[in-house]
Amino acid sequence: MSDSPLSDLLPADRLAAALPRPGTWRPLPPAADRATWGRVPVAPRARLARWAEERLAGSWPPLPPDGFEAFGVRGDRVHHEGPYFARRSRMTAAVVRTLLAGPGAATDQLIEGVRELCGEPTWCLPAHERSPRPGGTPAPDPERPTVDLFAAETAGLLAFTSLLVGDELPPEERGTIEAEVRHRVLAPFRERDWPWLGLRGEPLNNWTPWILSNVLPATLLLDDDPGTQAFGVARAVAALDRYLASVPADGGCDEGIHYWWRAAASFFECLEHLASATGEDGAFRLPVVASMARYPVAAHLGGEWYVNFADGRPVLRAAEPGLLYRYGVRTGDADVRAQAASMPPATDLDAPDHSLARLVTPLIDDGWHQARHTPPAAPLPRQTWLPDTQVLTAREQAGDSGGLFVAAKAGHNDESHNHNDVGSFIVGVNARPVVIDLGVGTYDRSTFGPDRYRIWTMRSAWHNLPLIDGHEQAAGRHHTAADVGAQLSATVATLTLDLAGAWPQEAGVRSWRRELTLARGAKPATLTVRDDWHLAEQPGDLALHLVTTGPVAVDQAAGTLALGPDGHRLAVRFDAAGYRAETEERSVTDAKLRAVWGPVVHRVRLVAVRPEASGATVLTFQAARNTP
Structure with missing residues (x-):
């Protein structure tokens, strides 16, 4: 290729x-084409009509005058972004209502929406603004607009608004859309070398296709000069090639x-x-x-x-x-x-x-x-191994979400949107995660800055990994897994890797081999996680962590844990003579995390009774067939 x-x-x-x-590209028909929009099925029509009606109630939410200061001073993204996104939902709702109910259904809201959005001082979010004031507080420069994800999204929204319901808008508002999209997004896209274009070899992520998925249609819909349009499309195609070259073959x-x-x-x-x-x-x-x-x-x-x-x-x-x-x-x-x-x-x-x-x-x-x-x-495939991304997923039986499921990763600690999690894993029972990856909470200034790995959900201590003499994994491309391999068959799925490189040098980890095996040959199926390690010296303490939703029950004498709620219970066996099971709760205050995991998550710490420089231990996981 x-x-x-x-x-x-x-x-x-x-x-x-x-x-x-x-001016002739028409990827979607206008609202006036009632033969097309009139055939939208009842269920999605009703769902979107209710949503649009709710969003169009009341008045336009104003942007806070101190939104950029809130981010620059306190690192607060929500203060500005909450109303910012609510305004775009309202604009979208006005278009949707017109498509579903026909021309005239939301004309006043459409006109007001164009005026509101085109009257904003910038379409760029404070967290993405590239023109800071002295002291670091971001400040928009109307003469030099920043093209970020949501400036591009706003351009796409307005371009499709013009296509779909442009007949509802007075000529002045249609002209305003064209002028503002060209000035704020299309011209700067063509004229400036943005990092997300990858022109200087910058690492690329979702920014490239996300922005271009809006810039391309805006160019095709609103640019009025054939040469300018062709240049913009060619520039986008070249950037998409650079993005595609960064995507792993798997x-x-x-x-x-x-x-x-x-x-x-x-x-x-x-x-x-x-x-x-x-x-x-x-x-x-x-x-x-x-x-x-x-x-x-x-x-x-x-x-x-x-x-x-x-x-x-x-x-x-x-x-x-x-x-x-x-x-x-x-x-x-x-x-x-x-x-x-x-x-x-x-x-x-x-x-x-x-x-x-x-x-x-x-x-x-x-x-x-x-x-x-x-x-x-x-x-629900039986198993998938992505050798370039270094992620394994496997379940007990193909086509059936019942029983055990495991996902495990190798990789490195400089992945896009990285967590320090080389060698971590997820275990599910009956279509629900029980040993979990917490994911990410609400973004603020620290999320993508030098303090990222002070955020608890990003740290290896809150992933299903060892804590070695107090040392957590470190960030960086060179903190990577080694000797990674997978073996897959009808009865077994295994991932092996050496995690040692994920720790900083001062941790003294010479090797830490982890082998995760889902064995389906007998009933019940069993997931085995075996760790073998060699450290430079005897550690003062050593612990294996399991993060779970709860509840947690420990039988230290038997060396067993029961994790998860009824119907999704996971039975875990550990070496009771060598490890002491400790449990702790952590309150979940972040709204996005709380919406998924509830008010509390749990961490099980299997603490080595006599930590040694070299050793091995095995954890086994089975779906609990009979819920207590």
């Missing part, structure tokens, strides 16, 4: 010839399943826009593009739960399954289509990553509605 497969398919001269004349997403929906899924949307505008659809047949589509299948634990390494969230309340279905159609993957059709509809329509086009496109996808009419079961 060429290093530039998209540019090979769409070189600049072919792009210039293939692109439609400015299609894994080291940013976590939550960000898959703004990494691979946004990349897919870019390919859709390009195919629609040019007629070139060869990119969907690239092997890595097909591999990317399968990550949600591999990461599915069962029911609403997913594997959430890195800054992932284990429940995908904002995921739009209609997009995943189209991805499976384009790549010819029946499992991807089945995964999408088995998913519940998105419930968090106010999430910052729920774009207008992403929300409404499935409404008029007849194939998607047919798939939802008799939804298949989720694929």
Whole structure:
């Protein structure tokens, strides 16, 4: 495969010839096309109509005058972002209401929305602003706009607003949309070398496809000069090539399943826009593009739960399954289509990553509605090994979310949205995680700054890992797993790795070999986690950690733990002579974490009674068949 497969398919001269004349690209029909929008099925129509009505009640939420100061002084992102995103939800709701109920249903709200959004001093979030005042407080510069994720999202929102309901807007408001999107996003995108373009070899993540999934349609819809439009599309294609070169061949997403929906899924949307505008659809047949589509299948634990390494969230309340279905159609993957059709509809329509086009496109996808009419079961593959991402997922029986599930990772501690978690694992019982990865809470200034690894959920001490003489794993690309391998068969799935490199040198870890094996050959199935280590000297203390939702019951004499609620109970055996089981609770105060895990999480510490420089120990996990 060429290093530039998209540019090979769409070189600049072919792009210039293939692109439609400015102002003629129509990926979605306008609200006036009642034959199309009138056929939206009853259930999604009613759901979105209720949501739109709720969002359009009351008045426009104002932006706080001190939102940038709140971030610069206190590190508070929510103070500004709460009303910022509420304003965009209201704009989206006005468009949705018009599509569902017909022209005239929300004209005043549409006009007001355009004026409100286009009147904002900046579309960039304080956390992303690149023009700080002296002292470090970010300050927008209207003459030099920053193109971040949500400036691009706002451009996409307004561009699709103009396409879908432009007939509802006076000429002045349509002109304002065009002028503001060009000034705030399209011109700076073309003229400045942003890090997310990767022009100087910068590491790329979800920012690249997420921004371009908005910039591309805005360019195609609102640029009025053929040469300018062709240059912008070619620049986007080149950046997408650089992003694709950074994606592992196995299609894994080291940013976590939550960000898959703004990494691979946004990349897919870019390919859709390009195919629609040019007629070139060869990119969907690239092997890595097909591999990317399968990550949600591999990461599915069962029911609403997913594997959430890195800054992932284990429940995908904002995921739009209609997009995943189209991805499976384009790549010819029946499992991807089945995964999408088995998913519940998105419930968090106010999430910052729920774009207008992403929300409404499935409404008029007849194939998607047919798939939802008799939804298949989720694929639930027996096991998946991603050798480049170094993640293993395995379950007791293919196609069945009952019993044991394990996900384990190797990797390194400089992954995108990294946690210090080399060698950590998740154990689920009956479609629910019991030994957990906490994931990520509400973002603030410390989340992406030098204090990131002071956040408890990012630290190895709150992952399912050893704590060696008080030393936790350290951040950095060189803190990595070694000798990583997986062995898979019908009866066994095994991941082996050496974790030693994940610790700082002063920890004196010469080797720490971990072997995780899910054995299905006998009933009940058993997960075994074996650790063998050699340290430079005898440690003062040594502990193995298991983070769990609770409740926790300990029988020290028998060397057993019972973890998890009724129906999802996990039985764990440990060496009672060599380890003392201690339990602790931690209150969960962050709203996003609390919404998933509840008010309290638990950590089990298996503390070595006589810590040695060299040793071995085994933990075994089984689904408790008879709940006490």
